[in-house]
Amino acid sequence: MDPENLPKHFEAGGAEVRWDDFWQSEGIHKWEPSRPRDETFVVDTPPPTASGSLHPGHVFSYTHTDILVRFQRMIGKNIYYPMGWDDNGLPTERRVQNYYHVRCDPTAPYEDQLELAPASAKMRKKPPKKISRDNFIELCHRVTTEDEKTFMALWKRLGVSVDWNEQYQTIDDNCRRIAQFSFLDLLEKNQVFSSNAPSMWDVDFQCAIAQAEVEDRNIAGAYHDIEFGLSDTGETFTISTTRPELLPACVGVTAHPSDERYKHFFGREAISPLFRIPVPIFPSEIADPEKGTGILMVCTFGDATDVEWWRDEGLTLRQLVGRDGRLLPADFGSQTFPSLDPVEAEKNYSDLEGKTLKAARELIVSLLREDSSGFDGTRAALVGEPRLLEHSVKFFEKGDRPLEFVPTRQWFVRLLDKKKELIAKGNLIKWHPDHMRRRYEDWTENLSFDWCVSRQRFFGVPIPVWYPILENGNCDYKSPLVPKKENLPTDPTRDCPSGFTEEQRNQPGGFKAETDIFDTWFTSSLTPQISSHWGSNQERHQALFPADVRPQAHDIIRTWAFYTIAKAHLHEDSVPWKHATISGWILDPDRKKMSKSKGNVVTPIPLIDKYSADGVRYWAGSARLGVDTALDEKVFKIGKRLVTKIFNASKFVLTQDGHSAKPSSELDLAFLSELRSLVRRSTKAFEDFDQAHALMEIENFFWSRFTDTYIELVKVRARSIDNKNPQDQGSAIFSLRFGLSVLLRLFAPFLPFVTEEVWSWAYAEESGFKSIHISSWPKDAEFAHLETPNETTSLSIAIAALTAINKAKADGEVSMGRALERLVLSGQASDVDKLRSVAVDVTAAARCENYEIIIDDTIEKGSFQVKNIEFAPKPT
């Protein structure tokens, strides 16, 4: 090749666009449905939340996956690598609310042709505009469509080799169909049920949430000691509570059965202060004598334990907290709120009604301080002062106020009875790294609620259910009406159940639509089935399910991984995938998790502009799976340097134009033998899902055995113009070109752009593979016909000799290119012997014609010393 035809520098930005266009137009990443399953590699790609912001974590984990995929493609696999968009759900709703400054109000009328502009600062000062459910959903679609373009541009820029023909959105027709199909299948299997029971409720979003979305936060609270009385003898005892505002909802009192202090109370009745409500006192094994005063009040509902006691003891329901987090009206003297003194109770409650929990707490504490607040009206009920403490409280992960248990009708998937089976399924999956399996097991073992899948939100997959309305106007929730599977997807607020007409909607004798939608995870737990078109294309399902690999980060093992395993188990008694590859988190330079809420997120695009896509991929590729990794620009720099070096070294190798011959020189054979070993090691690492190790091996070899050494040693022989010895020159040229071809292919999964660029110069035509990415991964067989070197260490020996000479030149402060007039090199006898067969290359590289090699057994084995050196004069 004429060096004049090759560019001076690698223009990464241009190459990234050029090669992505080429891959798309040539269909390099296209899945071929006709090829058999065992030749196919199926990826269950994480569908990003398109309305979220671009994050280096995306770049990181998608690059991990792409590296694996590109390796699999090169070993000949037919790749199924789709891209999904998880636009369904709360993040999109919030983005729409903020972007347009609107709120969904299901009672608002639909506005045809509603055109809204992004909200200005001025508009934001006014209350948000109320828009109908349908208008709101339209805006959600509009926003996600735009956001997906941004993400797609990032993936293409990064060289993520997905097949863009295989895209889905978790809200599209196929996904809605599959989510609803999943629900109907679970209903048939009796694995899903609706229940009107206290469940975890976020008072701000006014929505039920599932255990997986709960996080514990340590917040400040206080023990309040409150005196209760016994109805019969007037004895007293003191309970401790962090939630005094729930006193009106007290439905019982409990202590440990063996607690001597309280044993004699069991079976009797306590009277609460302020409201004078008689409640049963019962023993409970789970009451902790060490905590507080050892005896406590049970309320509906302060926490999950209250729910347990309420259910197990069959206690009265005194629901106090409304869906909006404010105290509901209470009718003292009624059956629900019996009071020994309804007038007094009513008076005490009058100011509490309608208050938020926080305000109610302050107010009730001041009431409890009053002299007549005690159970018999003779003294204050509050004992001492509240004692501050920090305790952990359950929050919705996206929420601002603690969760409440509110009785509401919700749909649940039955999981609590399947912990063992689910853990067994987890053991059928190979986790990378393996210890991530423990996260899954811990979570599964500790499940304490069935999966609540209904959400009182708007943008999501509708739950495909109607309820009959009885002639008396009541809803029959026990006998839901469901659509036929072939009629999915359906929207019960628009479609009618079969056998009914639209006129019967919301009429006695007619039906009522379920307006709740599914938890987003209900749909995204089906991504392998979404890819495989489960339920509508059995042939495709067989070909693509289970997937080969599920890539994801470790923070969503409890959600995405867990739910996906659960669904595959429930539906088909299967695992969803064979391997789970778990990427770590991205940490900022202070080693804090990079997250939107912490405000320390860096946008990835400028990093790509600065360090090139290959440079950024190098950073991701060098991190082991499961290891949290700092976003360290030093590593990007190293990547970029590697890209440049590959480009330059390739330029040198491919411009050596002499004819190629079967390698015969000892140095060349030793180099090729080491290369063969590299191919074995890096292939093994890839097969073990250890791409970082493969990269390290390849990179080390490239610098220390190829560019810095072998190329320098063989340079003179390869470019000798006079052709004194065509066989030696041909041997060098073959080894350089073949060596480069192997190294490029090893690098290709990591650095797809620069390797493709170089491949296109000569190898594409030579090999017949138009893209390096569909050429073949280096195989042991490619080395089989080569002779073996006399000494496996010949390259090392040559390098050691050259290093000694280089050191002498460095010490003499002359350039490495300075010619030598005389050189005496010494080493151990065995090393000297080995050096003879490569000395011609060493001395050529050192620019020395007059040399002598002597034996000195005092020198360390494997190294050489310069005994005498004379530099030629500096050329003018």
Place this chain on the structure above:
RNA sequence: AGGCACGUAGCUCAGUGGCUAGAGCGCCGCCUUGACACGGCGGAGGUCGGCGGUUCGACCCCGCCCGUGCCUACCA
């Protein structure tokens, strides 16, 4: 509170039951050579978190401890 992971050169990280523990970056000195100054050559730098144990031999295996991060639990 239990579990998992991690703790190796100033920084980011490799590493193996076996001779004097490695790389890159950074630092110091030198070199503009014909692929590359978006470079090259050379150099300095570590009691491998601590204490015990197993072993002929431990950075590696075991136990305890310390520190960091995370997971799960705790929620009166």
